[in-house]
Amino acid sequence: MTPPASAKERAIVLEMRGVRKSFGGTPVHDGVDFSVFEGEILTLVGGSGQGKTVLLKEIIGLMRPDEGEIRVLGREVTRMGEEELQDVRLNVSIVFQGSALFDSLCVGENVAYGLRERRRGLPESEVDRIVAEKLALVDLPGIEDQMPASLSGGMKKRVAIARALALEPRILLYDEPTTGLDPANVHRISALIVRMRDRVGVTSVVVTHDMPAAKAISDRLALLDRGRILCTGTWEEMDSSSHPRVRSFLEGELEA
Ligand SMILES: Nc1ncnc2c1ncn2[C@@H]1O[C@H](COP(=O)(O)OP(=O)(O)OP(=O)(O)O)[C@@H](O)[C@H]1O
Numbered sequence: 001m002t003p004p005a006s007a008k009e010r011a012i013v014l015e016m017r018g019v020r021k022s023f024g025g026t027p028v029h030d031g032v033d034f035s036v037f038e039g040e041i042l043t044l045v046g047g048s049g050q051g052k053t054v055l056l057k058e059i060i061g062l063m064r065p066d067e068g069e070i071r072v073l074g075r076e077v078t079r080m081g082e083e084e085l086q087d088v089r090l091n092v093s094i095v096f097q098g099s100a101l102f103d104s105l106c107v108g109e110n111v112a113y114g115l116r117e118r119r120r121g122l123p124e125s126e127v128d129r130i131v132a133e134k135l136a137l138v139d140l141p142g143i144e145d146q147m148p149a150s151l152s153g154g155m156k157k158r159v160a161i162a163r164a165l166a167l168e169p170r171i172l173l174y175d176e177p178t179t180g181l182d183p184a185n186v187h188r189i190s191a192l193i194v195r196m197r198d199r200v201g202v203t204s205v206v207v208t209h210d211m212p213a214a215k216a217i218s219d220r221l222a223l224l225d226r227g228r229i230l231c232t233g234t235w236e237e238m239d240s241s242s243h244p245r246v247r248s249f250l251e252g253e254l255e256a
């Protein structure tokens with residue numbers, strides 16, 4: 001499958017070429033190739049254990065591939081040192097599956113965390129303004145003083161997204177942003193991902209098992225299967241594929 005014509009003309013902001021990674025001799029990535037275009041929502045799907053979370057971690061240098069190249073905003077990250085990676089992470093934020101909020105910090109401190117770490121010297125009034133703005137963006141205005149323990153799973157997820165947005169990254173990586181949430185929160189988070197694209201042109205890579213959500217938000221999907229990207233394309237393109245592994249994945253039968 002090929003990207004739609006409009007996507008072809010756009011800049012590539014994220015690219016993997018020939019990425020291989022094994023754990024204890026077992027290959028997880030066996031030649032992963034794919035590109036993400038500026039301003040698109042690319043959904044990465046695939047069976048459990050196929051290496052989707054590892055792939056997101058490789059993009060921001062939390063894990064290193066054994067072989068291959070990963071270009072993020074034009075820079076090769078696989079051999080970067082920690083300092084350079086920190087620089088890349090100013091433009092690329094990740095929302096982890098479990099939200100990963102700091103339980104001992106209130107919501108406002110959680111959202112402000114990256115700002116305080118990475119933009120030292122920013123006046124407190126400006127930190128407060130940005131925190132309030134990001135919480136409003138995720139439909140949780142005014143909850144700065146609440147503690148994470150008092151929030152529902154869906155609210156925690158939205159706070160985690162607000163935290164990821166605080167540094168105004170150009171690329172957002174989401175690991176299972178809607179898994180385990182009730183339909184109202186699934187809808188809210190899906191709408192938020194789309195809004196970030198439409199309002200600020202953020203590029204998103206969304207790992208998900210939630211196929212209705214993937215269908216609703218994706219410009220393109222990529223299917224990771226047996227260590228490789230088996231196909232990329234729009235939902236309609238993927239849905240019309242006759243490849244047996246694509247068909248069995250879509251029918252929910254793909255074994256991990
Ligand atoms: N730090 C690690 N050490 C050893 N093996 C690992 C490590 N991290 C991941 N793996 C292995 O890599 C494989 C891919 O893991 P990963 O978490 O990326 O899968 P996934 O596609 O995200 O699955 P799920 O959909 O269940 O979240 C799994 O077999 C996992 O056990």
Ligand SMILES: [Mg+2]
Nearest residue numbers: 052053054175
């Ligand atoms: Mg995972």
